[in-house]
Amino acid sequence: MKMAATMLLALAAGYGFGARTLPGQGAAARSAAALIPADGSVRVLYSLDQKQNDQALIALIDDAQQHVYFAIYEFTLDDVADALVRAKERGVDVRGLMDRENAATSYEAGIIAKLTAAGIPIETQQHPDGIMHIKALVTEKAYASGSYNWTSRATQSNDEVLEIGSDPGLRTAYEAILEKLLAANAPGAAQSAAPGTPSGTYSYTDAPQHIGETATIYGTVVNVHTTKSGAVFFDYCTSYRTCPFSAVIFAGDTAKFGSVTRYQGKALTVTGPITSYQSHAEIVIKSPDQITER
Numbered sequence: 001m002k003m004a005a006t007m008l009l010a011l012a013a014g015y016g017f018g019a020r021t022l023p024g025q026g027a028a029a030r031s032a033a034a035l036i037p038a039d040g041s042v043r044v045l046y047s048l049d050q051k052q053n054d055q056a057l058i059a060l061i062d063d064a065q066q067h068v069y070f071a072i073y074e075f076t077l078d079d080v081a082d083a084l085v086r087a088k089e090r091g092v093d094v095r096g097l098m099d100r101e102n103a104a105t106s107y108e109a110g111i112i113a114k115l116t117a118a119g120i121p122i123e124t125q126q127h128p129d130g131i132m133h134i135k136a137l138v139t140e141k142a143y144a145s146g147s148y149n150w151t152s153r154a155t156q157s158n159d160e161v162l163e164i165g166s167d168p169g170l171r172t173a174y175e176a177i178l179e180k181l182l183a184a185n186a187p188g189a190a191q192s193a194a195p196g197t198p199s200g201t202y203s204y205t206d207a208p209q210h211i212g213e214t215a216t217i218y219g220t221v222v223n224v225h226t227t228k229s230g231a232v233f234f235d236y237c238t239s240y241r242t243c244p245f246s247a248v249i250f251a252g253d254t255a256k257f258g259s260v261t262r263y264q265g266k267a268l269t270v271t272g273p274i275t276s277y278q279s280h281a282e283i284v285i286k287s288p289d290q291i292t293e294r
Contacts, residue, residue: 044146
């Protein structure tokens with residue numbers, strides 16, 4: 001009876017029955033892993049049970065290897081922003097959408113500055129009426145959604161719910177919605193009759209002057225580099241740190257391209273939205289038809 005009661009209390013608190021854990025983890029890592037839903041499962045966390053809904057988000061972000069897409073109405077938590085930056089730094093495709101009015105306020109300025117400085121594109125909704133009131137995140141493995149804004153008050157004081165899960169149907173549904181919103185609110189999407197049509201063709205050395213545009217960039221790929229996470233970078237200079245431009249294929253898309261080493265030493269044009277990453281211009285390549293040999 002005592003054991004049964006203990007299990008019921010643990011389940012009510014939202015802890016790790018059915019959650020993934022990895023062998024050899026330290027106590028902190030095991031605690032974070034316990035917040036990740038088991039494959040195919042769905043869990044609902046009540047904010048004031050443990051006051052750690054932010055840790056559930058961070059666990060999902062740290063577990064991502066391919067992409068993290070999010071839309072959030074209020075965002076002031078530095079620990080969640082730091083997790084998104086870590087994901088970007090290990091080669092994960094990280095993109096976000098925020099409410100236009102909230103994004104213009106001083107209390108969210110620091111978070112937005114931190115994310116954009118790391119090369120994470122943050123869009124704001126373009127439709128003229130209403131607000132962007134979604135609070136959701138999706139990776140290639142799981143999703144999180146609910147009433148929970150990413151703020152200290154929502155974490156420590158408010159009555160909030162956060163649903164996290166890896167049910168394939170729900171995860172795919174959230175991903176489709178976020179991809180649709182990110183595309184619809186990308187720079188120039190509202191003004192262009194044909195979103196994605198290149199505005200011009202430029203040398204890789206001029207790419208930084210066209211950040212925010214969809215354009216075609218040309219140059220010779222000096223090196224094709226694959227990271228530990230599986231992301232592939234096309235380097236146009238012998239020194240990546242001082243180069244003005246690079247192109248990247250994230251791990252989830254590399255299977256579409258076959259052997260990427262065939263691009264090394266080739267003069268290529270690469271077409272797509274130009275974003276900023278660590279003071280470099282960058283194009284994310286998701287399809288082989290974005291690449292043309294010159």
